[in-house]
Amino acid sequence: MLDISMQNFFILTGLMLFSIGMIGFLIRRNLIICFMCIELMLNGVNLVFIAFSHYLQSVIGFMYVLFVMAIAAAEVSIGLAIILMVFRLKASVDMDELNTMKG
Amino acid sequence: MANIDLLTITPDIILIVFAFALLLAGAFSKVERQANFNMLAMLGFGLAFLVNLFLFGAKKYGYYNMFFFDEVAGLFRFVFYGIGILVALISEPYICGKIKHKGEYYALILISVAGMSFLATAYDLIMLVLGLEAMSLSIYILAGMFKHDEKSVEASMKYFLLGAFSTAILMLGIAFVYGALGTTNFGEVVTAYQKNLGGHKPELLIAGVVLVLAGVLFKIAAVPFHMWTPDVYEGAPSSVTAFMISGVKAASFVMLIRVFVLGLKVVVFDLVTTVMVISAVTMTLGNVCALVQKNVKRMLAYSSIAHAGYILVGFVALNKTSLAAIVFYLIAYALMNIGAFAVLVLFDDRGNYLESLSGSGFKYPFLGLMMTIFMFSMVGLPPTGGFMGKFYIFKGALEAGYVWLVIIAVLNSAVSAYFYLRVLVYMFFEDFKGAVAPSVNSTPTTVALVLTSIGVLYLGIFPQAFFELTQRCMTYLP
Numbered sequence: 001m002l003d004i005s006m007q008n009f010f011i012l013t014g015l016m017l018f019s020i021g022m023i024g025f026l027i028r029r030n031l032i033i034c035f036m037c038i039e040l041m042l043n044g045v046n047l048v049f050i051a052f053s054h055y056l057q058s059v060i061g062f063m064y065v066l067f068v069m070a071i072a073a074a075e076v077s078i079g080l081a082i083i084l085m086v087f088r089l090k091a092s093v094d095m096d097e098l099n100t101m102k103g
Numbered sequence: 104m105a106n107i108d109l110l111t112i113t114p115d116i117i118l119i120v121f122a123f124a125l126l127l128a129g130a131f132s133k134v135e136r137q138a139n140f141n142m143l144a145m146l147g148f149g150l151a152f153l154v155n156l157f158l159f160g161a162k163k164y165g166y167y168n169m170f171f172f173d174e175v176a177g178l179f180r181f182v183f184y185g186i187g188i189l190v191a192l193i194s195e196p197y198i199c200g201k202i203k204h205k206g207e208y209y210a211l212i213l214i215s216v217a218g219m220s221f222l223a224t225a226y227d228l229i230m231l232v233l234g235l236e237a238m239s240l241s242i243y244i245l246a247g248m249f250k251h252d253e254k255s256v257e258a259s260m261k262y263f264l265l266g267a268f269s270t271a272i273l274m275l276g277i278a279f280v281y282g283a284l285g286t287t288n289f290g291e292v293v294t295a296y297q298k299n300l301g302g303h304k305p306e307l308l309i310a311g312v313v314l315v316l317a318g319v320l321f322k323i324a325a326v327p328f329h330m331w332t333p334d335v336y337e338g339a340p341s342s343v344t345a346f347m348i349s350g351v352k353a354a355s356f357v358m359l360i361r362v363f364v365l366g367l368k369v370v371v372f373d374l375v376t377t378v379m380v381i382s383a384v385t386m387t388l389g390n391v392c393a394l395v396q397k398n399v400k401r402m403l404a405y406s407s408i409a410h411a412g413y414i415l416v417g418f419v420a421l422n423k424t425s426l427a428a429i430v431f432y433l434i435a436y437a438l439m440n441i442g443a444f445a446v447l448v449l450f451d452d453r454g455n456y457l458e459s460l461s462g463s464g465f466k467y468p469f470l471g472l473m474m475t476i477f478m479f480s481m482v483g484l485p486p487t488g489g490f491m492g493k494f495y496i497f498k499g500a501l502e503a504g505y506v507w508l509v510i511i512a513v514l515n516s517a518v519s520a521y522f523y524l525r526v527l528v529y530m531f532f533e534d535f536k537g538a539v540a541p542s543v544n545s546t547p548t549t550v551a552l553v554l555t556s557i558g559v560l561y562l563g564i565f566p567q568a569f570f571e572l573t574q575r576c577m578t579y580l581p
Contacts, residue, residue, distance in 0.1 A: 011282075018275060025268055034264055041271035045278050052282035061281060064229055068274060071236050075267050078240050082247055082263050085256050098257045101334045101401075 010051035018044030031086065031093040035079050042072045108165030111158070111172045111224070114151035114180060115217045121147030122213035129206015137205040141195040141547065144209040148187040148216070155180045164226070168290055171226035174576035175365075175430075179223040179357045182434055186350045187216045189441045192551035194342040196542050197448045201340075202248055212346065215241035219354040225361065228277045228287035228315075232270070235322070238354055239266050242347060246339040258338025265321070265331045273318025279311025280367070289366035296369045304370065312370045315362060316377075322355035323411050326385040333392075336404030341452060344400060345444035348407050349437035356414060356433055360426065363418075364579045371421070379419045379508060386412025386515045393522045399447060400455050402522055403440065406481060409519060410436055416505070416512055417496045425499025427574040432496055435488030435562050439480040442555035446474050449548050454539040457526065462535030464527070470541065471530055473552050478523045480559045483516045488562030495570060 021040030028034055046065045053061020083093060090097050109116070125143060159177040164170065190212060202208055218237030225231040243266060247259025281287050283305055284295040300308070321328040336344050363371045389409030396402035414432055417425040447454055449470065454460045464471030480489035493516060497509045542548075562569060 018271075021271070025264075031260065031264070035267075038264070038267045038271055041268075042274065045271060045274045048275065048278040049281065052278060056282070056285045058285060060286070064277075064281070067229055067233065071232070071270070074236065074240055075270075078243055079263055079267065082243065082256075082259050085247055085250060086260050089251070089253060089256050098260060100253050100257050101337050 010054075011048055014044045014047030014051060016044070017041070017047060020044075029095045031083050031095055034095065035083065038079075039072060039076070042068060042075075107167075108163055108170070111163050111165040111170055112221075113158070114154045114184070115220050117151045117154065118147055118213045118217040118220070121150075122210040122217070125206045125210040125213065127206075129204050129210070132206075134203060138195070138199070140205045140209050141191045144191040144213060145188050147213055148184045148191065151220075152181065152184040152188070155184065164290075168288055169227050169230045170224045171289070171365075172224050174578060175357070175360065176224040178430060178573065178576045179353065180220050182353050182430075182437065183216050183219045183223070183350060186346065186353070186437055186441065187212060189445075189551050189555065190342060190346045190350070192547045192554075193345060193441065193445045193448050195547050196544050197342045197451065197548075198248075198340065199544065208245070208248060211241040211245050215245070215346075216350065219350060219357075222354050223357045223361070226289050226366075228280065228289075228362070228366070231358065231362065232274065232277065235273075235354075235358065236270065238351065239270070239322075242343070242351065245343045245346070246335060248340055248343060254338035255340060256338075258335045261331055261338075262335040269318050269321035269328065272314055272321075276311045276314025276316075276318060279307050279314060281311075283308035283311060289361075292367060293369060304373075308370065309373070312367060312374070315367075316374060319355060319359050319362065320381065322351065323359065323415070324352075324408050325381050325411055325415060326388055326408070327381070329385070329388070329408050332408055333401050333404040336407065337398060337401045341400065341444055341448045341455075344404075345441045345448070348403065348440045348444070352407065352411065352414075353433045353437060356418075356429060359418060360429070360579070364421070364426070368579075375419055375421065378415055379505070382412050382415035382419055383508060383511050384412075385409070385415065386512060390515050390518045390522075393519070396522070397457055398455055399457060399460070399526060402526075403443060406519065406523070407440070409515065410481075412515070413493060413496060413512055416500050416508055419508065420496075420500040420503035420505055421580065422499055422503050423574060423577055423580050424502055425496060426577040426580060427570060428492065428495035428499050430573040430577070431562070431566070431570055432492035435480065435492040435559065438555045438558040438562070439477045439487070439489055442473060442552060442559065443477040443481070445548050445552050445555065446470050446477075449541045449545055449552075450539040451542045457529045459536070459538035460526065460529050461533035461538070462530070463539050464530030466535045467541060469549075470552075473556055474530060475527055476556050476559055478527055480563070482520045482523045486560065486563040488559040488566070491563055491566040491570075495566075 021037040024037035049061045049064045163172045215238050218234045221234030243263040249255035286295045324332040386409045389405050393405035417429040480487035483489045483493040500509050
């Protein structure tokens, strides 16, 4: 179904953003960077939504983008607060410092 | 049909109003006057419960088909509000003196329960995500409520990172489903499937559904996505863990049922084999890891993974008995977990290690008796709710012909007897070392203990009436 090259390009760009975010999340050890990678993933999702919305000629997809952005903003505020809490306690934002619990 | 129906979401509006009232009250009142905030939260939950009782039984669409309130949603709302009341009861003696701003704590619990309730009524994938986020974001904060405790902060951070990651994956799945079907409304999926796709399933739809399933399984803590569970459940404050282990689990299973049995039912039978394997691996891994734990909270966390495996058996079987059994099991599971955590909460975190519980059973006979009831229920021994829950789940699976899965599950629950009963062995057959003592102001927790134990025993001894109610409510499958 998805054979129109332009749409494919946008969807692929969105997927690429998502993958970059995902790989970054998995390999980086800095909490802030990991957190930014999640934002990148959400923005990739946004691009995919917009591309599909344009392709299907329906406005629902554009609405979703607004919802996703709102969710991302809420996540930013909470995530940064939690990272700040970690930093106050450990004086570091390295993921390897979070090793109190094991087993 | 297309209308704004405020009546359907009145209970959630009540919860949110109470949440904001508590936030304001917390900001403007002195610490010593915050002692009755749990009563206010319970009042909110109680009112919501009553309104839901009044609404229960109706089938209503609301907000331009964004909501669909039916018996399943009503039933799960009762579960969530009930959990809210119990958690508000056990919280007060525990957080007293440890948390400065109690208003925030109860407000977050209220908002989180409102999110769960949105999850249960959602009729559109995007609405579902909003409910999920309202629930999860509150819980990320709740897990880190003890700001100066390393474990609590660590649990909060880990849960947040992995939770946000899983949300992103879930959203990509929704984007794919939207791209394939052109809609995400549960009511339009079947027509869109017939009209736009002509009845065949492109890779895009399958990929989207798999991603959505991964997002849901993350919240359920099924095996490839279970890594966060032990750390988060161990590190979070015990009252919050009780809330997560019962409420979030119930919410994620209602999400699983709503999305795949009500919403994307065109693909549900493609998933059964995958979920079957996941279920078998989940319960085995949960039980095996729980065998070696010395920390009771961590043991209960692994046991919650195992229980998720048992409940997934009900989803694999996919018939009316098994879906009703899922609800029954979730209720019994919530009651016994909140009860077990109420005992730990009453010991004020000093009884988290098995050794420190030594001898406490005879020293404090009431708590010993309660712990016995809850542990028996977790193993699945009669006459407790846990036994009947497992019985109905396995009955449904046998009716659907999954004999091997049931055999694996029964063997697993035999293994689980070891680590649950070990808690009782420590409590009753070791010498008291004076490590634990119940906290001073324990009346609310005692009330919660009595309520949960009565619930567990009631579900175990007279399950028939209640099971018939859940069966009547499960209208999604013939």
